Amino acid sequence: MMGRPLFLILGVAVLLFGWDASAQSSCPVTFTGGEAKTYQTCNNLQTLGATLAYTYVVENGSLDIAFQAAPAASGGWVAWGINPQGIQMIGTQALIAFRSSNGSTVVGTYNVQSKTAALNPSSISLTVTNKSAVYESSSGKITIFASLVLTSNQTSINQVWQVGSSVTNSTPAVHSTASADLSSLGTLDLRSGTSSVSSGISHQTLKNRHGVLTVVSWGILMPIGIMIARYAKTFKAADPAWFYLHAFCQTSGYIIGVSGWGTGLRLGSYSKGVEQTSHRRIGIALFCFATLQIFALFLRPNKNHKFRIYWNIYHHSTGYTVIILSIINIFKGFDILDPEKKWKNAYIGVLIAMGVIAAILEVVTWIIFFQRKSKNSTKPVTEMNGISSIHSHV
Template identity: 50%
Template sequence: MASSPPPPLLILAVLFAASLIPPSQSQAATCTKQSFNNNKRYTFCNDLPSLNSYLHWDFDEPQSTLSIAFIASPSNPDGWVSWALNPTSSGMAGSQALLAFKQPDGKMAVKTYNITSYAPLKDDSKVWFDVKDSSAESSAGAITLFATLVLPEKGKTVLNHVWQVGPSVTAGVPDRHNFQPANLNSKGSLDLLKGQTTASTAGNSKLKKRNIHGVLNVVSWGIMFPTGIIIARYMKVFPSADPAWFYLHVSCQVSAYAIGVAGWGTGLKLGSESKSITYSVHRNIGITLFVFATLQVFALLLRPKKDHKFRIYWNVYHHGVGYSVAVLGIINVFKGLDILQPDTKWKRAYIIVIALLGGIALLLEAFTWVVVLKRKKADNSTKPYEGYNNGHSRQEPLAP
């Protein structure tokens, strides 16, 4: 008779088998356990896939009336929550939003916003649907937004919806929300009759492109270009490193340029896909970087010989543009990190890398100055002797 498996293996086998059994809606959904102070019950509810949010709703198809209860927790206690329908697209731009927050007097406010762009909101505005009634309540750090909407397009039962939370409200106007992955992925399609919501994959795809754009630009403008400058500035001091330093410098900068062009191209692609979003400073610095780096590539082709009379002017131009690329690149990397808002560890990691490069540059600067000064001192001490020997092969003794 075969022996039974050891208890740990048996437990693992049971857990694995249980994981293969799909949970029922009542077991999986938190929203089915939620209740409301007014004892209102809704036909459908869904746990939304991001921002720990929940949506309950009833839909009267003949009357094209949608009643909803949206539950979410603001990112800060004084923040806001919002739920929206987008009749024209799947993202935030173009969405018709209901937004709730607690006023300074403690009362709850519900406003409507026609979000035509990603620019800061100014005042509430008329939206695509009619709002028959709306209210909100706050409890245990969460805000519940109630509303009854009359949809203008009868027969349309699958809609794009967007939800969001924000950190604060200033003078009755909601401030900008975060751009973490959960915020960017808070959208999907809503089937009003089947009671289903499907998360949109566009947010994941766009986030992936943003991350690729960020990595390419950090590596090229933010790390490789400064490294190439360090190689050129400090290795060429040593005659034994010539011409190795030159080829290392060129290889580093040309590679950085190629990677930077790829990053610049992904930025253009992201801009074309998000015409309503404009980061003017980041974009303008990026354009300047591309132009300056392209000039540096052409400078390599137009490099005069060392003894050419125009070499000094070329050096001034090449060094000036090169240092400008390094400084602007580092600045724009931090601008991009502020926009992308990755985990804090990534920004800290880049700060550490830049600090290390800066520390290395300072040490090499001091070391090479010592080498150069010693060399000059040695040259000055030998020049009179060499000059005397040039005129007199050896000192003859004076005649008696």
């Protein structure tokens, strides 16, 4: 009778502790870089089949690491780094290792400042000592060894890791943009050893959403709304439809733009200590002017009201200010987010198309204006002022 409970207890223990052991077994705690070295904490990173082992001394901020991964192809490279700016690739202070032409494995420091440009060796903001790398022919993996000095009592870091397929003259080629490559970043808790990549994915998604919402709202809907107001009302048949289309574009553009503005604020919280000053200030000014523009819908006096001329000045000046600020800030956003070039080119194409349409409509508007003025100038005064004459006889 005693055997069954004991068997169950042992079975549960095997399941529990056996699961932990299997989780650790795929992440080696001992690497051979000339001599064996054991680390306190070992992690299987979430993507690219990479592992990270490290020993962290919280009192003095010393961090000894051993990062291991297989290059994307023979002759490729592996990289691991820390980004003090946030959970993103741009700004990463990286260690990149690869096999040189003479067969040795080398490791250098690289300051990552672009997603598309080739990387050249450079100094980084972190203090790095004792860096080396080893290639294991049996597995095809490269291991980077290094000692870094962090701020004392630092509890977490933003880590980024990556692999690439080729190296030319010590310059790593741009890596793939597959899902695994784009999500190889996250936060590492140095004390518990917990590594999370979810915030990195949401950060990238948030950047994409911010860019799309901003371009669609401030960069497309708002200008179209202004074009409708300026040119469509020239045609009598378009009245009052032009006004409702104008109001729809402005209101929907504002709602979508505020959503984009909110995602921009959230992006700022991901990169504490890093502030895109001009982009942020223009964004705040843009939001304020756009809000004033929306209030114009509710403050609009009648056409014959004595304050109508002042309302026109206020409405037109804020509208054109919104367009100018939005275009400037969208291009600043392109420089910051650094998306694929096709997206920037697509927006430039949209601006050119709207500019051409506006130029054509501007010419048409002036032609109609002068035709009506010429026609009115040939009419008798009594016919031109028919309404006032009728009123004078009533």
